[in-house]
Amino acid sequence: MQLFARISAVAALVLGTVIVSLAPASAAGVTATFSKQSWDTGYTATVTIKNETSAAISSWKVEFDYPASTSAGAYWDSLLTKSGNHYAFVNREYNGSVAPGASVSFGFNATGTADPANCKINGAACTGGTPPTTSTTTTTPTTTTTTTTTGPPPTGSLPRKVLVGYLHASFANGSGYIPMKDVPDEWDVINLSFAEPTSSTSGELRFAQCPVAECPNVESEADFIAGIRAQQAKGKKVLISIGGQNGQVRLETTAARDAFVRSVGAIIDKYGLNGLDVDFEGHSLSLNSGDVDFKNPTTPVIVNLISALRSLKSRYGASFVLTMAPETFFVQVGYQFYGGAGGGDARTGAYLPVIEAMRNDLTLLHVQDYNSGPVMGLDNQYHNMGGADFHVAMTDMVLAGFPVRGDASKFFTGLRQDQVAIGLPAAQYAGNGFTSTPRSTASPRVRTAAATARRAPIRTCAA
Incomplete structure (x- = not known):
């Protein structure tokens, strides 16, 4: 699980609607x-x-x-x-x-x-x-009567300060199962982890509760859904998180894209969820040779993912909460490398075109500041995991923006402060890059994060 804080509300979006008075x-x-x-x-x-x-x-x-x-x-x-x-x-x-x-x-x-x-x-x-x-x-x-009008529909905005947790609802992670009703009240966003594909290229996503054999205290589906409603009644947002370490999702075809939209929508509708967290890792995203402009991507797995996210956002409206949890390799490393240009890894910077395309609909980006090698910051110095310096440097990059692969003509504009949070492990067992704090006594069931304004002191949160 993972917790986050953020510093201001998301602006409302204005959409056209058809009114039946x-x-x-x-x-x-x-x-x-x-x-x-x-x-x-x-x-x-x-x-x-x-x-x-x-x-x-x-x-x-x-x-x-x-x-x-x-x-x-x-x-x-x-x-x-x-x-x-x-x-x-x-x-x-x-x-x-x-x-x-x-x-x-x-x-x-x-x-x-x-x-x-x-x-x-x-x-x-x-x-x-x-x-x-x-x-x-x-x-x-x-x-x-039927007319056309514009106005602010309900927003998917979050409170000024937000804690986001990844609830391992579909599998046993070695530290015990937490029923939905027992999720800590401090959490504002609860990510159900994880929906996984039937195959890496099918686009078909499935989500099921942890089997009783693995999680003896798992609640019934009815109680699970009732728990979701109870959390939502307290103002919490409950999302489905897709991917994770083992859930490779490559939308190589339009058929896979359409299956993704259909199956994700079915999960959201079945459980009455508030949105989607894109936790693509591993080889889910990569860039084809010659795809060098993050603002105009041509690689099918990138183009189809963007199209799928736009379809889901359009279907569910302004209240749809969209978050992303990439690794530094897919975002900040794009400052030095982008795709396979120059003989590099085709995955470097591969999240940047998705973030760019969805920036006006993105509720929260929480890059994982762990499981990462040294990353060059805007000061052109390498920064290492495990200390506040790494979190400040990585966060500064997504707030200030940077030239992709050092090309000033391809500048990734920074996100709003309210869209950015910091992802870090809550305990040493939760991932490489644990940062010691006076309150770092959280269970390994939880990954934590905190938000910071650009160059502001980092505040950590743990559950």
Whole structure:
């Protein structure tokens, strides 16, 4: 597992949406408006609750029905209960209060194309009105209008300071299994580790809980999902992490790319997750001969991964949390070498085109400051693992940016401070590069990280 801190919130993104209004312009009361962004076999929905009364409300509940052909999967900024084809979304602890004239929103992904029916909010029609006092009947809107608008959908932003942990949920790592409900409250992001491919080139990802034979205290799937919901109810983000040391993923074909999008989406929908962590290591990414411009990559495994991540981001919207955990070899070593140019390793710097392409959608980059050889920093001096100097030098590179392979015409622009964290082992058993701190007593189940502003003192966090 791995913990991270970060220093400011992610900026909201603005996307175009198609609005299906469930409330006439003259409606009074509390209303709910449904909008969607369609994709191949479904859509991402945003429901906006507006308080058009003269008094604040302290909570809300939006209910509706779907036909059998459509169902809701992953959701955010709400809690969901379902009975058959009837869905009920209630507020989280941070967005239940709505002042007069104000609005809040939540979202979900739907499989199928039907719009919600029989919509009501707090017991009244979504078109506005007074909640019923003696009846539980629902009202179906009889008119709809379709318009195009832009506005800020729910964001995937994280708190100002964030701890991120890799929960070894699919295998026994020698130090014991942690049930989802027992994940430390200090964690803000929980990465389920790991989803792995059926083969290195298939693109098909699979995730399953640790077998009972390996993890005797593993919870049932129902309890596991309930634990995810409980963590999300506390404001935590739960992601699926893909790859790891043994999970080689090479998207060499468009068929593999499409299988990746489909299978990752299926995992996210099944468990109702908040996003994806790309933990590609080993030989998952490399650059073909002649692919020398990180801003315009041509290597299929790079191009197809970028396309897949963009498809997932488009499908799940602005609330989708996207993180990456590369090794220094794939990022900072690009300052000296890029791909196989000059007879080097084709993997050097191979993450740079992916980071560049996804920089506007990237929530957090936490390069692994361990299992690394000496790396040349911006001072043109080599820095070694195991001390604060290494973390400062490596972090400085991704914040300040650098010329790739020393070519000033191919400059990798630094990321925002809120997008950068530092990855380091929590204990000597967790990976080469352990950095001693007064609080370095964490279990080997955990890899830790801390965030730092450029050239600021490093603060370590452990679980």
